[in-house]
Amino acid sequence: MGAFIVRRLLNYVVLVFIATSLAYLGAATAFHPKDQYLAKNPPTPAAVMYQELNERNGNPEKPVFERYAKWVDGVAHGDFGKTWQLDSVKKHFSISVWVTVRLVTVAAVLSAILGVLIGSFQAVRQYKFSDHSITFASYLIFAMPVFVLAPFLKLIAVQVNKAVGGDKPLLQYQGEIDPNATGFFGQLFSRADHLLLPTISLSLGLIAFYSRYQRGTMLDVMGSDFLRTARAKGLRKGRAILKHGVRTAVIPVMTLVTYSTITTFAGAIITERVFGWNGLGSWFTDSTRHADVNSVAMITLFSAVLVLIAGMLSDVITAVLDPRVRL
Amino acid sequence: MSIPIIDSGQTPDVLGEGPAAPSVQGGRARLVWRRFRRNRLAMVGLVGLVLLFVFAFAGGHLTHWGPADNDFLNTQTGPSSDHFFGTDDAGHDMFAQTVSGMQKSLIIGLFVAALSTGTAGLLGTAAAYFGGWWDRAIVWLTDLFLVVPSLLMLIILSPYFQGSNWIILIPMIALFNWMITSRVVRGMTLTVREREFVRAARYMGVPSWTIIRRHILPNISSILIVDFTLNVGAAIITESFLSFLGFGIRTPDVSLGTVIDDGSNFASTDQWYLFVFPASFLVLLILCVNFMGDGLRDALDPNSTGGSAR
Numbered sequence: 107m108g109a110f111i112v113r114r115l116l117n118y119v120v121l122v123f124i125a126t127s128l129a130y131l132g133a134a135t136a137f138h139p140k141d142q143y144l145a146k147n148p149p150t151p152a153a154v155m156y157q158e159l160n161e162r163n164g165n166p167e168k169p170v171f172e173r174y175a176k177w178v179d180g181v182a183h184g185d186f187g188k189t190w191q192l193d194s195v196k197k198h199f200s201i202s203v204w205v206t207v208r209l210v211t212v213a214a215v216l217s218a219i220l221g222v223l224i225g226s227f228q229a230v231r232q233y234k235f236s237d238h239s240i241t242f243a244s245y246l247i248f249a250m251p252v253f254v255l256a257p258f259l260k261l262i263a264v265q266v267n268k269a270v271g272g273d274k275p276l277l278q279y280q281g282e283i284d285p286n287a288t289g290f291f292g293q294l295f296s297r298a299d300h301l302l303l304p305t306i307s308l309s310l311g312l313i314a315f316y317s318r319y320q321r322g323t324m325l326d327v328m329g330s331d332f333l334r335t336a337r338a339k340g341l342r343k344g345r346a347i348l349k350h351g352v353r354t355a356v357i358p359v360m361t362l363v364t365y366s367t368i369t370t371f372a373g374a375i376i377t378e379r380v381f382g383w384n385g386l387g388s389w390f391t392d393s394t395r396h397a398d399v400n401s402v403a404m405i406t407l408f409s410a411v412l413v414l415i416a417g418m419l420s421d422v423i424t425a426v427l428d429p430r431v432r433l
Numbered sequence: 434m435s436i437p438i439i440d441s442g443q444t445p446d447v448l449g450e451g452p453a454a455p456s457v458q459g460g461r462a463r464l465v466w467r468r469f470r471r472n473r474l475a476m477v478g479l480v481g482l483v484l485l486f487v488f489a490f491a492g493g494h495l496t497h498w499g500p501a502d503n504d505f506l507n508t509q510t511g512p513s514s515d516h517f518f519g520t521d522d523a524g525h526d527m528f529a530q531t532v533s534g535m536q537k538s539l540i541i542g543l544f545v546a547a548l549s550t551g552t553a554g555l556l557g558t559a560a561a562y563f564g565g566w567w568d569r570a571i572v573w574l575t576d577l578f579l580v581v582p583s584l585l586m587l588i589i590l591s592p593y594f595q596g597s598n599w600i601i602l603i604p605m606i607a608l609f610n611w612m613i614t615s616r617v618v619r620g621m622t623l624t625v626r627e628r629e630f631v632r633a634a635r636y637m638g639v640p641s642w643t644i645i646r647r648h649i650l651p652n653i654s655s656i657l658i659v660d661f662t663l664n665v666g667a668a669i670i671t672e673s674f675l676s677f678l679g680f681g682i683r684t685p686d687v688s689l690g691t692v693i694d695d696g697s698n699f700a701s702t703d704q705w706y707l708f709v710f711p712a713s714f715l716v717l718l719i720l721c722v723n724f725m726g727d728g729l730r731d732a733l734d735p736n737s738t739g740g741s742a743r
Contacts, residue, residue, distance in 0.1 A: 118580075125581040129589055136592040249719035251670045253677040253693060254712045257700035261708065264701045279701070375584070375678065380697070391678055394588050402589055409582045 118417065122410045127174070129406035130399065134173060137397035139164045139190070162188045164399055177403065187400035190393065195400050198389065199408070205282065206371055206385035209378065213305045214367040217312035222359060224313065225320025226352050229328055237321075244314035256307040256380035263303055279303050280382045304381045308374060312366055319362055324355040357427045361420040368416040371409065468732035475728020481721035485714075489535040498526035500533035501685045509704060518710040521695055530692045531711045535718070537682065538669045538689040541603055542722075545668035548607035550614060550661040557618025558645050558653070562626055572619070575612045583609030584674065591680035599682050606671050614660045621653045628652075655733035662726035666719045673715060689715045 139162065143155045150158075159165040163173050163180075180187055186195040228237045250258075263277040270276045278284065278300045287296035327333060328351065336346040375387030386405055393401035469475050496517065498504065503524040504516070512519045518527035560571035586609060594601040625631060626649070634644050650657075669689070675681030676690025677697075684691070689711060696708035 117576075121577055121580045124577060128581060129586060132586065133589045136590055138592070245720060245723060246716075248723055249666075249716045251674065251715075251719075253674060253690070253697070254715060257693075257697035257708055258712065261700040261705045264705075369582075376674070379678070390585065391588070391680075394591065394680070397592075402585075406582060406585055406589070409585060410580050413580050413582070 115418070118414045122407070122414055125410045126403060126407040127178075130174060130177060130403040131170065133399045133402045134164075134170050137164075137394075137399055137402075138166070139397040139399070140166050142397050158192065161192060162190070162398075162400065164397075177400070181407075186404050189401050190396040190398035195404050198401065199386075199404055202384065202386050202389045203408075205383055206374060206378070206387070208282070209301070209304055209383050209385055210308065210367075210370050210374055212301060213308035213312070214370060216305065217309035218316065218363045218367070220309070221313045221316025221363075222320050222352065222356055225317035225322075225359075226324050226347070226355065228317065228321045229324035229355075230347060232325060232328075240317070244318055247310050247314040250311075252307060252311065252376040253380075255310065256304075256377055259303045259307050260380065277303065282383055300381075304377050304383065307377050307380075308370065312370070315366065316359060316363060319359050320355060323358050324351065327351050327355045330354075353427070357424060360423045360427060364420040364423060365413075365416045368412045368419075369409070371412060465732045469728055472728045472731060474724045475732070478721040478724025478726075478728060481717065482725060485535070485718055485721065486539065489532060489539055492532040493529065496526060496529055498529045500525070500529045500687050502526060502529070511704070512706065519704065519707055521699070521707055525695075527692070527696070527707055527710060530687050530695075531689070531714055534687045534689040534692040534711065535714055537599065537686065538672060538715075538718070541599075541606070541672045541688070542665040542669040544603045545607045545610065545672075546661050546664035548603065549610040549668070550657055550664055552607065553611040553614035553660070554618055554650070554653075554657050556611070557615040558622045558649055560615075561619045561622035562641065562645055562649065568619075571615075575615055578609065578612045581609070584671070587671070587675060588678070588680050591675065595680075595683060599686050599688075602672060602675070602681060606668055610664065610668065610671070614656075614664075617656060617660075618653055621656060622649055625649050625652045655730075658733060659726055659730045662722060662729055666722035666726070669715070669718065669722075689718075 139159060140155070143150050143159070156165060163176055165173075177187060184196075186199070189195055189198050224240060228240050231237050247255075260279050263279050266277055267275040278296070280300075282297070282300055283293065284296040284300070287293045332354075333346060333350050336350045337343065341349070371386065374385060375391060377383070378385045378387040379391065386408070389401060390405045392398075393405075469479075493499075498516070504520055504526065505524050507513075507516065507520050508524040509522050510516060510520050516526050516528060518531060520526055556571050556575070560568045587605060590605065594605060631644060631648050634648055639647075672681055672688060673690030673693065676688045677694045679694070682688040682691055692711040693708065693715060696711050699705060699707040
């Protein structure tokens with residue numbers, strides 16, 4: 107068992123290394139930081155330009171593989187290079203990642219719980235009106251990518267604010283917190299207010315996704331013998347379904363939840379942009395626009411590591427929840 | 434649902450006796466079509482898709498404005514008899530832009546789906562059928578592409594296709610879209626490979642690629658067809674995602690993504706319809722594709738239960 111885990115981990119590490127290297131080499135050949143300096147007005151003096159390019163390890167006169175080797179060496183020693191504004195990538199990362207964590211955490215937890223509950227509810231009431239209408243709603247949500255949903259939520263917020271009136275808008279849709287908010291509760295309220303719309307925009311799709319799966323797995327469980335036994339020994343219906351039905355049906359869904367939660371960290375690009383949060387997603391698109399190879403490589407490395415963790419984590423969760431699994 | 438007459442439809446010549454005999458003469462296609470037609474949502478999807486296609490390729494004739502024309506006398510106006518969907522701040526006719534954008538999105542969706550499903554079918558069957566080093570290499574490649582965050586990678590590589598023709602988006606999106614299908618196809622091929630008729634063919638000396646073409650592909654065709662349909666929707670979303678962020682199609686070319694991006698600037702203003710019109714066409718399009726894909730899945734494989742995400 108130990109050998110199996112080690113081999114698997116080793117394989118993952120190699121995959122992450124190759125994936126990040128591909129991203130670095132792709133970015134290093136696709137981006138042209140020098141052109142951005144040349145396009146500036148007034149122009150940067152050549153000496154300063156080359157000095158900055160060297161500092162960013164992006165001097166196009168050096169061969170790509172030399173830059174790559176230097177970058178790998180730096181990463182091995184914990185140095186991730188400089189951003190396009192000559193900040194430390196590490197420092198920028200440690201700020202941005204928390205913005206994204208604050209954005210994603212509530213949505214991730216909420217959508218996992220709601221998705222599982224709604225899916226189970228649908229399975230219990232299969233082919234009833236509620237089941238059909240929830241299914242239809244999830245079709246509609248699947249057809250609404252985030253870049254449609256997020257501006258649409260903004261549209262609704264504006265109309266709601268207009269209908270409610272008042273001197274201060276009720277629903278906030280820009281940034282993380284109102285800088286004028288004072289007091290602990292004032293700030294807390296402002297944060298929650300700013301979080302509401304992005305959370306909806308992130309979690310609706312996930313809820314629809316999870317509930318679809320949960321409904322499927324739950325339907326398989328609903329007809330099973332052990333559920334009938336649980337009822338026969340005198341458990342009430344709700345309790346039997348919750349303790350014996352949902353718990354069994356949730357196992358395959360948990361894999362999905364781990365993967366989706368973790369990929370949401372890198373996938374919140376649109377939500378961050380539309381609602382003006384300066385997290386990893388905004389940083390990624392900004393770095394691409396400014397031909398910043400180091401930042402882009404860092405974010406790709408982070409998200410590849412997350413996928414790796416998701417893979418390991420979902421194995422562990424399955425092992426914990428499912429008594430049939432022996433590692 | 435009524436009782437399925439032939440349980441999988443994959444081996445009609447074996448199970449085709451009994452009450453099913455008269456209906457089998459039309460073959461599997463007719464059976465699938467009958468099942469498909471019974472599904473109301475699937476038919477809505479099919480009809481809707483046909484109408485949207487007609488709209489995308491003939492709708493341009495309804496207006497004399499082109500997608501790149503600017504009407505400087507009417508900028509940021511509401512829907513009128515001249516500009517059905519209004520105009521944006523540069524005087525672009527939103528109707529002409531939506532029609533033209535949908536055209537491009539549909540073309541990209543269809544070709545990406547064909548390319549990625551084709552690749553997935555090829556690699557998945559090859560991995561499972563040949564086994565050994567082939568299998569290990571292809572599975573490893575699949576794993577690698579799954580670890581590489583595909584949307585981030587597409588954005589990173591976007592400078593490559595910004596100066597050039599938008600056609601290059603098709604292979605780029607397909608490159609990051611084949612992995613999951615390939616895994617499923619590999620799994621299915623592994624079971625089909627051990628069936629008697631495949632073994633018999635192999636022992637008779639039929640060449641490998643002929644076996645794959647004649648015996649394996651028809652047996653996994655249902656997943657490929659369904660996957661193709663759903664991939665059309667997924668590809669359209671990916672392309673629009675890139676274009677929305679400004680990393681996909683660029684002016685003067687338009688796609689639904691660029692039009693929605695343009696319109697989304699007005700979502701929080703009084704001219705919200707500039708966003709709602711193009712966005713609702715995208716939603717309709719994806720909705721129809723998904724209805725049709727799920728209908729096809731039910732028709733081709735009536736035994737499959739839920740589990741489907743889309």
